[in-house]
Amino acid sequence: QKEVEQDPGPLSVPEGAIVSLNCTYSNSAFQYFMWYRQYSRKGPELLMYTYSSGNKEDGRFTAQVDKSSKYISLFIRDSQPSDSATYLCAMSAENKIIFGKGTRLHILP
Amino acid sequence: DVKVTQSSRYLVKRTGEKVFLECVQDMDHENMFWYRQDPGLGLRLIYFSYDVKMKEKGDIPEGYSVSREKKERFSLILESASTNQTSMYLCASSLVMGAPDTQYFGPGTRLTVL
Numbered sequence: 001q002k003e004v005e006q007d008p009g010p011l012s013v014p015e016g017a018i019v020s021l022n023c024t025y026s027n028s029a030f031q032y033f034m035w036y037r038q039y040s041r042k043g044p045e046l047l048m049y050t051y052s053s054g055n056k057e058d059g060r061f062t063a064q065v066d067k068s069s070k071y072i073s074l075f076i077r078d079s080q081p082s083d084s085a086t087y088l089c090a091m092s093a094e095n096k097i098i099f100g101k102g103t104r105l106h107i108l109p
Numbered sequence: 110d111v112k113v114t115q116s117s118r119y120l121v122k123r124t125g126e127k128v129f130l131e132c133v134q135d136m137d138h139e140n141m142f143w144y145r146q147d148p149g150l151g152l153r154l155i156y157f158s159y160d161v162k163m164k165e166k167g168d169i170p171e172g173y174s175v176s177r178e179k180k181e182r183f184s185l186i187l188e189s190a191s192t193n194q195t196s197m198y199l200c201a202s203s204l205v206m207g208a209p210d211t212q213y214f215g216p217g218t219r220l221t222v223l
């Protein structure tokens with residue numbers, strides 16, 4: 001089993017819908033759980049991160065971590081065409097960051 | 110505004126050529142990283158450096174070397190480019206190893222080896 005699993009998509013949803021992006025992981029030692037957004041032909045940029053378990057909200061974005069299920073989620077409310085990008089989950093432990101493969105998201109106007 | 114810059118956005122090289130990819134950061138970060146990103150494989154760590162002249166192999170170092178002569182500059186070297194090294198190369202730097210809110214990526218170099 002890979003350390004971090006993420007469905008590559010693509011995922012297409014209509015504008016205004018709630019988007020749910022997910023990753024699973026196998027390493028119980030992960031402490032930081034991150035979501036990066038990567039626009040086409042750009043480098044990834046950190047969107048949100050949480051330390052250990054729980055939820056974190058930032059505007060239209062909510063990150064959730066369920067350590068008992070080894071499952072993390074990113075929710076995007078009121079999705080906009082500008083949210084169209086690749087979203088990468090990532091996790092870190094012992095000073096090493098492991099990335100998921102990324103999910104391509106298309107928001108249809 | 111924090112900045113990680115990479116010398117080229119697009120590069121086309123021939124098999125067997127020696128290729129240099131340059132990365133510069135202006136945040137006085139100790140740690141710098143080189144990743145490659147491929148469809149279906151995600152981001153994979155090639156090499157990283159935690160100090161000037163110090164380097165560590167990542168997950169896929171074969172066919173690559175690095176150089177860090179100055180704190181702000183980290184170079185990735187392909188000694189003899191091969192077609193399987195066609196990829197997007199991303200440089201990153203961080204203040205604290207493993208701390209996500211201190212790591213920043215450059216815009217990437219899309220390398221094509223013919």
